[in-house]
Amino acid sequence: MTNEVIYSTSIQGSSSTPYLVEMTFHEQEMAILCSCPAGEKNVLCKHRVSTVKNILGGIEGDDNIATKLINAGYHEVFFHLDFLEKEAVRIKNEIKSYKKIISEKMR
Numbered sequence: 001m002t003n004e005v006i007y008s009t010s011i012q013g014s015s016s017t018p019y020l021v022e023m024t025f026h027e028q029e030m031a032i033l034c035s036c037p038a039g040e041k042n043v044l045c046k047h048r049v050s051t052v053k054n055i056l057g058g059i060e061g062d063d064n065i066a067t068k069l070i071n072a073g074y075h076e077v078f079f080h081l082d083f084l085e086k087e088a089v090r091i092k093n094e095i096k097s098y099k100k101i102i103s104e105k106m107r
């Protein structure tokens with residue numbers, strides 16, 4: 001029952017000791033863990049998100065690790081998340097412009 005560490009990186013967060021993001025493989029299952037307070041509670045933290053994004057974007061890691069992430073379906077969900085985040089910004093701006101129109105009408 002050993003977990004094979006396929007990638008690890010340390011990220012300087014708000015704590016004095018850097019957080020450790022570790023990707024492991026065990027029986028075809030991939031786990032990505034972070035040692036930050038949120039990560040320890042298995043809450044999705046920005047350290048794990050940025051590590052995966054950087055690997056998929058070729059900023060860190062290598063092709064082998066990127067392929068493993070793609071095979072595990074990460075590319076698809078991150079692509080969709082990115083799309084939704086851009087949509088959220090667009091909708092927020094649209095709401096703002098409609099509020100402006102309403103406010104001008106009320107003057």
Ligand SMILES: [Zn+2]
Binds near residue numbers: 036039
């Ligand atoms: Zn973290």
